[in-house]
Amino acid sequence: MDHKTPAMASPLPPQAADAGGNLFSWYGETSPREKRAFWSCKVGYMLDGMDTQMLSFVIPTLVATWGISLADAGFIGTLTLLASALGGWVAGILSDRIGRVRTLQLTVLWFAIFTGLCGLAQSYEQLLAARALMGFGFGGEWTAGAVLIGEVIRAKDRGKAVGLVQSGWALGWGLTAILYSVLFSLMPAELAWRALFLVGLLPALLVVVIRRYVKEPDVYEKEKAAQGKASDRPSLTEIFSPKLLSTTVRAALLATGAQGGYYAITTWLPTYLKTERHLTVMGTGGYLAMIIFGSWIGYLVSSYLTDRLGRKPNFILFAVGSMTVAISYTMLPLTNGAMFWLGFPLGFFASGIFSGMGAFLTELFPTRVRGSGQGFCYNFGRAVGALFPFLIGALSKQYGLGASIGIFAAAAYGVLIIAALTLPETRGRELEAAGM
CATH class of the missing domain: 1.20.1250.20 (MFS general substrate transporter like domains)
Incomplete structure (x- = not known):
């Protein structure tokens, strides 16, 4: 395929409607x-x-x-x-x-x-x-x-x-x-x-296993062979070319919303609950275990739903859930017992939203620059999200810590929802063996 052609993946196939399946049944067919x-x-x-x-x-x-x-x-x-x-x-x-x-x-x-x-x-x-x-x-x-x-x-x-x-x-x-x-x-x-x-x-021991048993994907090998024949290696800035710039920007905003919201909630909530609500349960191993368990279940459920519902509806569902949790933590009168049980939805929504990210970014970019596009977008979001804890701390001097957490969490997940709505649905897309 000519690398100047804008197609990145084949149109959504009919079998996408059956992409739900059992969460684990697919493994037996691999x-x-x-x-x-x-x-x-x-x-x-x-x-x-x-x-x-x-x-x-x-x-x-x-x-x-x-x-x-x-x-x-x-x-x-x-x-x-x-x-x-x-x-x-x-x-x-x-x-x-x-x-x-x-x-x-x-x-x-x-x-x-x-x-x-x-x-x-x-x-x-x-x-x-x-x-x-x-x-x-x-x-x-x-x-x-x-x-x-x-x-x-x-x-x-x-x-x-x-x-x-x-x-x-x-x-x-x-x-x-x-x-x-x-x-x-x-x-x-x-x-x-x-x-x-x-x-x-x-x-480090895992490297030995990877080196011996894991091979490159066929789609990547075919792409490299095509590049070699055409002497057409991708440039470092290709993801910012006119054909891909809009996708890169919107995908980066999607990742920024997910990670900014995550850091806004998880970094400052324990401090807020301890210093302003005077709750002690979040310092216990049980509360941490509840969050970790919720995170794991959130990953699993989101893994299933991203194929069942589609990438975009799944992102929006988990973004709304995360905003609801943030508002609950910062606005509702909570006891230690209520806080303990809220640890589950906190981990469930804030972590589960990431399950669909890898597949979505894989499907948005062509094979020749898939790594560059995926790496830039996800980690642009991580870099911006890393600034949220600092900004919340600064804003808290004027509005209070609870309100600041809520403002930034709502803003972050709002950005994610807008980005998701503007990006194409990619569930079921077959990856092209050659470039753009």
């Missing part, structure tokens, strides 16, 4: 090659989530042992997210140039090594640098894995497969909570936090 790709991506994202969530568990220990401020600790998190945004974009470009599988190997190895180095840090500055570099890798791993699994799985089951990969994040988060509990019960806190980060080296 080939061994597809199964290996699925599990490599899912385990990779689970371990990615495990390594990423470690910082939130050890912040109190770092404050106590190193004497750093909460602002210093927060800056580590912000810089990690900003670095992950850059890493995701770079990994997207690399996945178009050197392959999805090779990029996945590099990013998994990268974030594992720098997570381990966090455990060896001797100062705040060393931890800041190691954590930022770890973020560069974890952002890249999502991009490479999402493109790989999106291209391997057939169109009618793509949403379920990519969403189930995304659910690995909640499993990794839960694994971190378990590791934290075990290590901090067996060791002094000043050693346990280092041991927790050193456990983060284990994902």
Whole structure:
């Protein structure tokens, strides 16, 4: 196909109407090659989530042992997210140039090594640098894995497969909570936090499996062969060309809404509930477990609905649910018991909205720049979303923390809904083997 032709995927096929199916039945119809790709991506994202969530568990220990401020600790998190945004974009470009599988190997190895180095840090500055570099890798791993699994799985089951990969994040988060509990019960806190980060080296072993058993998707191999014959490699700026600019901008806004809303809700709600509502339940392991469980169920349900209802209706449904949760948290009089049970819908909606993101972005961009487009849009949203906690803190001085959370959450999910309404529905699209 001439790369100047605007078609990115075939028209919506008739079988899209039957794209629901059972959440897991599709797995039995996949080939061994597809199964290996699925599990490599899912385990990779689970371990990615495990390594990423470690910082939130050890912040109190770092404050106590190193004497750093909460602002210093927060800056580590912000810089990690900003670095992950850059890493995701770079990994997207690399996945178009050197392959999805090779990029996945590099990013998994990268974030594992720098997570381990966090455990060896001797100062705040060393931890800041190691954590930022770890973020560069974890952002890249999502991009490479999402493109790989999106291209391997057939169109009618793509949403379920990519969403189930995304659910690995909640499993990794839960694994971190378990590791934290075990290590901090067996060791002094000043050693346990280092041991927790050193456990983060284990994902490096996954690279051996990926290298041996996972192959590039056929659609990518055909695209590279076509590029080689025509001496027509994609440019770094092709996603901003007149043919793709509108899609890139709207997809980036969609990702910004999802991630901005997520960070607006999850970053400041515990502080708001503790300092202004004087509730204590969110500091308990039970409340955290309820949120993690809700997140996992949200990923699963959204994985099914994104194929059953379509990409756009699913995004809108979960955006409305997330806004409702944010308003409930900030406007309703809540007891500790009510707060405990609200942890489930908080995790369910705020996390579940991401299940459809990978499949949707895969289907929006042509094969020749799919990694670049997916990497840029998702991680542009992450970079902008990383600023929301800071902006909420600044606005809270004038309007109060609860109102500020509500304003930013409503604005973020409103942007997502508008972007979703303007983008095309892609459920069931077959990916083209050659470019645009």
